[in-house]
Amino acid sequence: MDTLHLSDIAHGRSGDKGNHANIAVLAYTAAGFDWLRQHLTAEVVQHYFQSLNPSRVIRYEAANLFAVNFVLQDVLAGGASRSLRVDTQGKTLALALLRMPLPLIDNVSSMLRPKGRTPHER
Amino acid sequence: MKHVRIGNGCGFWGDNLDAPRELAEHGRLDYLTLEYLAELTMSILALQKQRHPEAGYASDFLDVLQQLVSILKCQPQLKIITNAGGMNPYGCAVRARAILDQAGLMKRRIAIVHGDDLLPHLDELLAQGHAFTNLDTGEPLSTIRERIVSVNAYLGCQPIVTALQQGADIVITGRVADASLTLGPAVYEFGWHWDDWDRLAAGTVAGHLIECGAQATGGLWCHWQETDLALVGYPIADIEDSGAFLLTKPPGSGGAVNRETVAEQLLYEVGDPAAYLTPDVVADFTSVQLSECGRDEVRITGVRGQPATDSYKVSIAYRDGWTASGTLVIAGPEAAPKARRCSEFIFERLRRAGVSPAHRHTECLGAGDSVPGVLPIVDAPEVVLRVTVRDTDRAVVERFAKEFAPLVTSGPPGVTGYTTGRPPVREVFAYWPALVDKNAVAAQVHIQ
Structure with missing residues (x-):
């Protein structure tokens, strides 16, 4: 089996608050959420984005959405207007995190996005 | 049962100019909200006003209003709430008045909400002991005092409610919290009490979900290929007195409203989801229940809220x-x-x-x-x-x-x-x- 990525078990979105960014990662299933809670820690995310020098990463949970939400402090090199980077607002950070390769997970099939043309038809 | 339908046709200054008209035409709306002010937009508007005292507002709104006049004639009950006033709600209202009058809509009332601009009183406020310490770094304001170009408090929905009570058809504000543009009309229509924190939180969730326009209806969705974003419909919150609401979009439009699009947007630009602070309420997004009712319909229930804090957030911009x-x-x-x-x-x-x-x-x-x-x-x-x-x-x-x-x-x-x-x-x-x-x-x- 090919290597799976975080995007196989979760979707997400990122945005800015001044010089901080947030990345929401939302599991497709309850099993996927359990995996995120155990394995996608603040430390893992801080290490993954170490080249962007976040001063601190805080993790919150929203079980009702199967979601973990990360705040990456001081990660935008100044934020909108001041930052010299092309992505001053952290718009691309969620996609970058979702490209994280997953280790081998026993019950990964219970974490994949349920099949169906659109979510409401499943 | 009474429903109030509030649609947001603009998520930022620069958004699609045709979206407000499309939404008003096909959305069966009671209220159209239009959001123009990003964190640093006020600094740009402040400088425009310095150079030209009659400027300093989001001028796109006037083009949009021009497009909307024929719809306002067919839909006399439709009201507009916008923060397009920026640094000069009065100047914006003068131009809006002229557009309405020229279209024969002399009786539509325009209200302006102001008081968010604290720069004229800044030294007085500092002397009274209001420190404006940097919320992120703890630095004192004295380090940048001479370079400040704008100081704006994020007002809540109370002045919008007042404006509607006074008979306004169009409310033009300066800086208010984005979600308050939606909460204001909900509070006015249902008569929600100022300490009914759960309902205030529900209206805030509705406002937060629609404030960025198409981001709730398929824009930025990780599975964007499953829909057609070219003619994406803009979001509508169909709100009930209980605070429960349906998130949807005009029938036949592009985009999608489902658990995924709504959940992604619910957490957009959010820190602690259990405590989303606005001037009106502290909303608990971890209490939100999402259920898909049908194609492009998600029902949101169960929202809980806590009392608002004693402070307004203030956004200061300085030359750097x-x-x-x-x-x-x-x-x-x-x-x-x-x-x-x-x-x-x-x-x-x-x-x-x-x-x-x-x-x-x-x-x-x-x-x-x-x-x-x-x-x-x-x-x-x-x-x-x-x-x-x-x-x-x-x-x-x-x-x-x-x-x-x-x-x-x-x-x-x-x-x-x-x-x-x-x-x-x-x-x-x-x-x-x-x-x-x-x-x-x-x-x-x-x-x-």
């Missing part, structure tokens, strides 16, 4: 030097290393000329530099070289901007894309978040 950013296309082979070498040429030539920008950044876009050091490195067939500098000295940045064109003839082969001319030099406005006691701010409503 000058910046310029230039781009060139660099063709391979070895496009990325070639591009990096080109950037070195620029700075070597500048150094010879005695110019050394304080801050510099080089990106090879196409080779993974949008998230540098995180994305996998690829051998791109070509890259966009983007070089950006910032310095307190405008002359330094201007000299940098002149060092791009020479690379077309004095660099390696394969340098192209220099068609936009010298990169423009623009002033940098930095953002300073702070809090202020609510009792130090007087929101005001004025019916035109």
Whole structure:
């Protein structure tokens, strides 16, 4: 089996608050959420984005959405207007995190996005 | 059972100009909200007003209003709530009045909400002990006092409710919390009490979900390929007295409303989801229940809220030097290393000329530099070289901007894309978040 990525078990979105960014990662299933809670820690995310020098990463949970939400402090090199980077607002950070390769997970099939043309038809 | 349908046709200044008309035409709306003010928009508007006292508002709104007049004639009950007033709600209202009058809509009432602009009283407030300490860094305001261009409190929905009670058909505000544009009409229509924290939180969730326009209806959705975004419909919150609401979009429009699009947007630009702070309420997003009712319909229930805090958030913008950013296309082979070498040429030539920008950044876009050091490195067939500098000295940045064109003839082969001319030099406005006691701010409503 090919290597799976975080995007196989979760979707997400990122945005800015001044010089901080947030990345929401939302599991497709309850099993996927359990995996995120155990394995996608603040430390893992801080290490993954170490080249962007976040001063601190805080993790919150929203079980009702199967979601973990990360705040990456001081990660935008100044934020909108001041930052010299092309992505001053952290718009691309969620996609970058979702490209994280997953280790081998026993019950990964219970974490994949349920099949169906659109979510409401499943 | 009474329902109030509130649609948001604009998520930021620069959003699709036709969206408000499409939404008003097909959305069966009671209220149309239009949101124009990003964190730093006020600094731009403040400078516009300095140069031209009649300016300083989101002028796009006037183009939109012009498009909307025929719809306002057919839908006399439709009301508009917008923060397009920016730094000059009065100036915006004068122009809006002229548009309505010319269309024969003399009886529609325009209200303005102001009092968010604290710059005229800043020294007085500082003398009274309001410190405006930087919320992120703890620094005192004295470090930037002389460079401040705008100071605006995020007002809540109370003045919007007052305006509607006074019979306003169009409410033009300065800075208010984005979600308050939606909560205001809900509170007015249902008569929700100011300590009914669960309902205030529900209306805030509705406002938060629709405030960024199409981001709730398929925009930014990770599975965007499953719909057609070309003609994306803008979001509608169909709210009940209980606070429960249906999130949807006009029938037949593009985009999608489902658990995924709504959940992604619910957490957009959020810190602690259990405590989303607005001037009106502290909303608990972890209490939100989402259920798909049908195609492009998600019902939101169960929202809980806690009492609002005693302070308003304040957004301060200050001058912070000058910046310029230039781009060139660099063709391979070895496009990325070639591009990096080109950037070195620029700075070597500048150094010879005695110019050394304080801050510099080089990106090879196409080779993974949008998230540098995180994305996998690829051998791109070509890259966009983007070089950006910032310095307190405008002359330094201007000299940098002149060092791009020479690379077309004095660099390696394969340098192209220099068609936009010298990169423009623009002033940098930095953002300073702070809090202020609510009792130090007087929101005001004025019916035109």
